[in-house]
Amino acid sequence: MPKITFSYFPLRGARGEAIRFALHVAGADWENADMTWDQYQAKKASEKDLAWHNGMPVMIVDGKAYTQSLAQLRFAGKLSKLYPEDPVAAMAVDEAMDVCQDILTKCPQDPDAGVKKTKREEYAAGKMKSMMDLLAQRVGESGSAFMVGGDLTIADLVVYFLVKMIREGQFEHVPANYVDAWPQLAGLEKAVPEHPLVKAYYEKFPVSA
Ligand SMILES: N[C@@H](CCC(=O)N[C@@H](CS)C(=O)NCC(=O)O)C(=O)O
Structure with a gap:
């Protein structure tokens, strides 16, 4: 080890x-x-x-x-063992995580506050929306509340923490309730903290601690 x-x-x-x-x-x-x-x-x-x-x-x-x-x-x-050994399932996990990384890194910046706001609003309605659509499509295809297969993988954690950042207003000019447009992603947001491994983790390491 x-x-x-x-x-x-x-x-x-x-x-x-x-x-x-x-x-x-x-x-x-x-x-x-x-x-x-x-x-x-x-x-x-x-x-x-x-x-x-x-x-x-x-x-x-x-x-x-x-x-x-x-x-x-x-x-x-x-x-x-939260990353599948099966190569196709592993690719699906990688795909979701890379889409999340794109959502974070492609989020526009601008020194001018007004231009930044316009660019961010366009991003939320355009490129970011299409990437959220894809993540939601994948949840729909998995046949479960999770991204890939029927159980928790590291992809779910990445999506969960991305959604949490949006909810907490860390994506300036993207509304906190943005995710509610995708019931599959709002469902994943609920399912992840209810997973026994995640529940046990938060009981052991409470967020307020
Ligand atoms: N590609 C990197 C990006 C890392 C990144 O931008 N981290 C931010 C915090 S989430 C940071 O450390 N920013 C401060 C800095 O780069 O000095 C990764 O995913 O690890």
Whole structure:
């Protein structure tokens, strides 16, 4: 069993929490080493290893640092059996996670507040909507409340935390109730915290703690 140190910001969502959850489910030998925004910026300023320069989270496995949240989540998903061994099911999981990553990274920015608002509204009605349509289609095809097959995978966690970010207003100019247009995604949002593994995790590590 590798020795793992996981660093993210002290947030119970976004790009980090799915990885913590999967490491916990795996019973991995890991420690959480959250950093504040300022600690991370200071680390970047002094650190030569470029794996630390690509944004958080960063995972250290047996002394070596790795970047990219989805690579880390796939690794934790393999340890926890929350990433399917079947290649086609694994591709379906990857597809959903990459669509979520696109939704996050393609979200327009602009230094001008008015232009940013217009661009974001266009995004929510256009490209982002079509990616949400695809995620909802996949839930419909799975025959369950989950993205792939009949049980929880790491794809569900990524979709769940993306939906949570929208709900919490972290997508500026995208309404908090945006997700309600897709009953399949609103259904997944309900099903994930009710899954026995997720329930047990939140009982052990309550969000307010
Ligand atoms: N492609 C990266 C993106 C990471 C990323 O942008 N992380 C954000 C937080 S969710 C961050 O650390 N931003 C601050 C910075 O890059 O200095 C991944 O998925 O790991």
